[in-house]
Amino acid sequence: ETGVTQSPTHLIKTRGQQVTLRCSSQSGHNTVSWYQQALGQGPQFIFQYYREEENGRGNFPPRFSGLQFPNYSSELNVNALELDDSALYLCASSSRQGRNEQFFGPGTRLTVL
Amino acid sequence: QQQVKQSPQSLIVQKGGISIINCAYENTAFDYFPWYQQFPGKGPALLIAIRPDVSEKKEGRFTISFNKSAKQFSLHIMDSQPGDSATYFCAAAAYGGATNKLIFGTGTLLAVQP
Numbered sequence: 001e002t003g004v005t006q007s008p009t010h011l012i013k014t015r016g017q018q019v020t021l022r023c024s025s026q027s028g029h030n031t032v033s034w035y036q037q038a039l040g041q042g043p044q045f046i047f048q049y050y051r052e053e054e055n056g057r058g059n060f061p062p063r064f065s066g067l068q069f070p071n072y073s074s075e076l077n078v079n080a081l082e083l084d085d086s087a088l089y090l091c092a093s094s095s096r097q098g099r100n101e102q103f104f105g106p107g108t109r110l111t112v113l
Numbered sequence: 114q115q116q117v118k119q120s121p122q123s124l125i126v127q128k129g130g131i132s133i134i135n136c137a138y139e140n141t142a143f144d145y146f147p148w149y150q151q152f153p154g155k156g157p158a159l160l161i162a163i164r165p166d167v168s169e170k171k172e173g174r175f176t177i178s179f180n181k182s183a184k185q186f187s188l189h190i191m192d193s194q195p196g197d198s199a200t201y202f203c204a205a206a207a208y209g210g211a212t213n214k215l216i217f218g219t220g221t222l223l224a225v226q227p
Contacts, residue, residue: 056212
């Protein structure tokens with residue numbers, strides 16, 4: 001069974017640029033959630049995707065957007081990057097909406113200069 | 114009301130000792146309480162989780178104690194080992210809602226001294 005994978009591992013961007021992060025969910029999982037973890041903080045929920053549709057959103061502006069594909073993999077897109085967007089971005093997958101444990105990937109470390 | 118408060122912020126324990134981390138919540142809709150372990154540069158790994166219909170759950174050296182009336186839950190690590198040195202996060206979710214988003218505590222940095 002393959003766990004949650006994310007790419008890239010690290011990324012450096014400059015303010016104002018756009019970035020796309022990718023996540024492959026664990027085998028058999030159909031729900032993907034994205035979290036932002038600032039240094040020294042707990043993860044903060046960005047949004048969740050189920051059946052290729054956004055299914056709930058945290059307190060993040062519209063420049064944070066996402067997609068889920070038919071194979072349940074997902075992308076997180078961030079436009080007009082700001083310095084405060086520097087963080088570890090985590091993807092978590094679960095097997096059925098609303099019921100089961102969430103398993104996290106290793107994350108993508110984004111640095112905005 | 115969505116917050117989960119975690120303490121202490123950091124903890125130093127001797128090898129073989131018991132590590133105790135506490136969390137408190139306000140939202141009575143929460144019905145799922147996991148604990149995650151995170152090593153530097155890695156994603157959080159699910160350790161153990163509990164639902165409010167039981168007061169305690171044990172898996173190996175890890176035990177969750179849950180007090181529904183006080184809206185508190187804690188993680189106990191028995192026989193703590195240097196390899197347990199990591200950051201621990203409690204979390205909560207209302208799985209009956211539309212989104213099973215996890216609300217995390219602020220984390221506890223555990224150092225187990227040999």
